[in-house]
Amino acid sequence: MRTHFCGLVDEAMIGQTVTLCGWTDVARNLGGVCFIDLRDHEGIVQVTVDPSSAEVFKVAASLGYEDVLQVEGIVRAREAVNSKIRTGKVEVIATNITVLNKAEPLPFHHHENPGEDIRLKYRYLDLRSADMQRKQRTRIRLVQALRRWLDARGFQDIETPILTKATPEGARDFLVPARMHPGEFYALPQSPQLFKQILMVAGFDRYYQIARCFRDEALRADRQLEFTQLDMEFAFVRERDVQDAVEGMIRDIFKEVMDVELANPFPRMTWAEAMRRYGSDKPDLRIALELVDVAELVKSSEFAVFTGAANDPDGRVAALRIPGGASLSRKQIDEYAAHAAKYGAKGLAYIKIDEAGAVSSPIQKFFAEDAFAALLKHVGAGNGDIVFFGAGGYNKVSDFMGALRLKAGKDFGLVQDGWTPLWVTDFPMFEYDDEAQRYVALHHPFTAPAVDDIGDLRANAKTAVSRGYDMVLNGNEIGGGSIRIHRPDMQSAVFELLGIGAEEAEAKFGFLLDALRFGAPPHGGIAFGIDRIAALMAGTESIRDVIPFPKTTSAQCLMTGAPSPIPDEQLAEVHIQVRPKKD
Known part of the structure; x- marks a missing residue:
């Protein structure tokens, strides 16, 4: 249907006949001439229609905002150059215009700011704007660059299950009823944590995955119910092995995607120092x-x-x-x-x-x-x-x-302007939850303690330090990881300190404990928040701007109307009965 993209028409094509497709960004009928700003995902080009082409002029004069067009014409140099757009030195003299689809009056214009609820309800219109296209492309380039970097260094891209077992990892699970097993449920993964550890036991050595994760928790500007992370795991490593590798990756990625030189090496700070000096485990050093x-x-x-x-x-x-x-x-x-x-x-x-x-x-x-x-x-x-x-x-x-x-x-x-990366290390192993009257894991229950002696860990649980580490950038935690527990006795001891008894541990984590008993290597890893890094690169404070179809802070998709009620007969198929809402 087209020979070229609108935003790529340039001076080298002067005199050529082109066929373009796109949306009417602006249509101006000045009586003696019509100008159309035709837009596609590459940008805008000016289409000029002379009244001497009566039929073409008639079509051009009838165009509305966001009509979908096919335009045939000849490229020529513009008399009035527009330095604000890439195609500003040329224009296309239309010889034919076909309206492929007429747009009804829109609920908002790209150049307006109608409020986030309207933008999310009509997300497909919001995504047409140049700014949103730029933000989504930043995310796309980020993911492409990460894959290239990892593939070139022998990391293996391995998928892990989406339907899995409910396990306590710090947030509430999304549950999925199992139709073929009445009264039983799958859970959507909060992360691929246990599977990637088991892949290390299985001998895959270096794993990665651009993984979808799900957490049923309150939303905010940097948190969504479903999100994407770069998940990584290494076998036979210590902390610095993981940190040095991924620090090099982030430095290379920022150079490729943003042409930004990050510090080499990243500064390092213990959790205790960060809290003392900045009151935060993700301090903004700017x-x-x-x-x-x-x-x-x-x-x-x-x-x-x-x-x-x-x-x-x-x-x-x-x-x-x-x-x-x-x-x-x-x-x-x-x-x-x-x-x-x-x-x-x-x-x-x-x-x-x-x-x-x-x-x-x-x-x-x-x-x-x-x-x-x-x-x-x-x-x-x-x-x-x-x-x-x-x-x-x-x-x-x-x-x-x-x-x-x-x-x-x-x-x-x-x-201050610029980028200030930082490693925060030596996190506490546990924090005491006054409400639950027990210890909870500061990272997750599979993080290794800095001490190898179980008796020492039990005696000093309050002050125990973990082998956890976070990467921070401009006050945002963009990645978190740790060396994992690879001994079954240590894992059982940590479960015990977290108030998870032997019977409960076997029921919830028996498959992991079994794997650790059969020759688990020392291993560790890290996960990076793709949404958060993309938002930083795109210069926006909300990750909703770099997620194509996000949820609102009230956990709704305004475009599709999700979540929505389910008919009783469909609920019956999965053996579910909904309790009435309480006032």
């Missing part, structure tokens, strides 16, 4: 602000909130100095406190020093003059600054002060 521990300086103050946390072995009192922050009004300070409250803060103390050096603070009265001066000196506070303080449990304070740091960095224009 922001120079750091947290400062002040517990030793406030232990003897009369401010009970500070002294309680400062004298608690599991407590923390941290300060964040914001240069120029004295410009914040009381209302804005209250907004910062409300932001911190979202992350667990019960309050936010502050000290403000104006440009003349005058101090205003609700906590100054609780300190002796010399102690207050020492506190200001320790945090480096000067004229024009504000210092926020957080006190409470160590992890909670780190969380809300880390969130405050990010907000301040954006509000005060302190986010």
